Amino acid sequence: MTIGLNHYLILSAFVFACGLLTILLKRNAIGILMGVELVLNAANINLVALNRYWHGGVAGGTGKPLLDGQAFALFVIVIAAAEAAVALAIFLNFYNNYSSIDVEKATKLKG
């Protein structure tokens, strides 16, 4: 009944697989962006769970908390917000030029 690290790792793997499927299956550019957000969240679950269970709480003897995983997760959230802002600006431009948000229409650079 006790919840351990493996519970979180399996849930994170499932969310990661869902995110990958979303990226592969959606043709709506914003849908693909949502898939990327799912993948980043899966990574964040892993980082925080490993910080809690594996990395341990307190560095040997010093009493100083070890929060490397949480600090990394914080940076992931910041980068995800930045990435979403730029991606949406690009999608708006794309929509203005092609009148569609379907990524299959972006074939101008195709050889």
Place this chain on the structure above:
Amino acid sequence: MIHPAAILAVQSHVTEALLFYLFAALTGISALTVVASRNIVRMSVALLFTLSGVTGLFFLLQAEFLAAVQLVVYVGGTLILIVFGVMLTSKSPFTRFEPSKGEVAIAVMLAAVLLATLVLAKPSQLASAVLPANAAPSFLLDSSTNVVRYEPGPARLTIDRQLAPAEHAALLERAAADPRLAGSSDRQTFARSLEQLMHNARALPARQPLDPDAPYPTAGLGLALLGDYLLPFELASVILLAVMIGAAYLAKARRRPQA
């Protein structure tokens, strides 16, 4: 008579498990909805529930500050941005783009293989060794941390982290003092199983898990951001500035070319 503190500990374990399964179900089901739904508006609502579920998981993992950040920045910021994108780019919110059958098959296969690999590759958290039959379990059990677990039946000792050298020495000392391990051969067998246990535990975490009663170290996170992580912290602020300028420039309203 069971000690009241023990009952409380069991109750908190059960509560934690129930909350974990609640939030895990919320996260998993809504993540699946993001994949399965063909409607972009429904997808964004499902994403809202996924992100909220992850917030709950962060609370369970004693990362309260991170949970608050997830709620404010992710749910309140990024998701709203995505919803704005949905509104600005769809002529009708019910526009659909269908992937072909072959694409679906390949993608599902890829995701299933990846999921199976990740689930099977999860690290084992326990190491165990067989003890001599007459090794007394009572002195092995450290009930305060519950790190060393003795299982009745086949005499098997299980631990979920590496033993510090001092703990190893203490166990050997107690074995030497225990009258039940009378013969020197018994003691040698016990020492050998303990060596085996230490060997098996090489890949396990070396530190103790977080003390659930310890105060939450938010201050530690702040100190880490302005100490060890000062450079990434400043770089993040530069990135955010660049992104703000770049996004404002890219999204500048332009007249659509007459196609």
